[in-house]
Amino acid sequence: MKKGEEKGKSRYSTTEAPIRRKPKEVALTFDDGPDHLWTPRVLDILAQYRVKATFMCVGQMAKYNPKILERIASEGHVIGNHSWDHPYFTKIALSAVLDQVERTTEQIDKIIGLKPRLVRPPYGATNEDVNRILKAGGHEIILWDVDSWDWKGLTRPQVARNVLGHVGPGSVVLQHCAGTVDDTLKGTVEALPYIIEVLCEQKYAFTTISEMFQLEAYW
Template sequence: MQKDQLFTRRRMLLAGGAALGAAGTAGAVLAAGGADTARTAAAPAAGPRARRALAPNAFRLQPLTGDGPPRAAPRKLKVRQEPILRISGRGRRMVLTFDDGPHPDYTPDILDTLAEYDVRAMFFVCGECVVDNKELLARMADEGHVVGNHTWTHPLLTSLDRDEIRDEMESTSDVIEDAYGERPQWFRAPYGAWNRAAFQLGADMGMEPMAWTVDTTDWMEPGTSAIVDRVEEGAAPGVVVLSHDAGGDRSQTVRAIREWLPYLLDSGYHLTVPRRRV
């Protein structure tokens, strides 16, 4: 995508144009517990700590100033006891999710592949990575992807006190709103390590907790073919797939998605995003 296309949303925001939706309404509603959710494992999922993004590129956008309207209070949600792991609904629906970014070396390639196949996905971003790559969140908004909160520094939340967890979450929601155009409605705990404070604070900030069903294990860099096999073998209605677009060398992830994405589509899967709350 050309540079001027990446700036489309920011120009609209600065010009005071009509607000843009972060995601379309064609996505499936995520399961609200019961049969469509499963308990998370007692031990947190393995995975690398997100790295700080590389040096800012020449086309970095700057945060919006305080000239706009005040931020609306988030819609408070019911506090869950466990995260959402699957999506409900009829048909062969799946959700693709990417954690730890955005990263200037890998996220654009993933966005290009998603655009090629007209597929939308979810990106759970780290605030420290957003700071120098705001144009990538603007592009995600323009292309209908959903952006979620993955904390600022990718810490193990179970090792933090409540105020520290709040700071990680609030600061990330703030920078997402500046870059993406609205506050996130979804949250994912780093390493899949949830605690009561994370569920409570997320609900207070208007965010639903989302985990995953299939881990591609791309964070282990097992090889492109291994990642492809994990996705293709784990594909099933309602599945949420976990991949990463930062936090390490993600070149295998970039190559793998070019293989497994057309396979899923040819197999009759509809790759969707959650319906936006209004």
């Protein structure tokens, strides 16, 4: 599975729903899971700090790791749709885009009984046609404005700097909870407690995407 996101993709959302503006509110989001290695470690940290986050899940990863998906849901995190196998939506037919999303929705529903409305196109790759067809299906497209670049196998200080150096009130932070090699997300797991502690010291409140944008997360 290809990792990472296209440079320059930094919009929060294509939704027109009103945004509830709270002072110093931030949403942590984690892409590409669930897996059996990194996702549980991320969940352990979030549980330790009592932080709720949003997990943009890949359909085939959910298929192979159903118990981890169940844990994400049972611990109160929001689950979104991140395609079936992580293609560029702008490089495949629109019918294939719909298949990617619908197949993932069906898989998630089969495991946890919930159908996600929130969609994050892999690599943040979207265009007017993709937006139109997903919106027509009742989906909300969710992107980000702070990129950790953690998929590059960065160190703890590098990941922390990429997040803390750019976060602001209302930020959506992009991180990952699954990797292709064993050490890919070591920096993410090591940086996450520090990121949470610093933001707490700065009086940030953590929220989910659905809460921040006042959106229904599921059908």
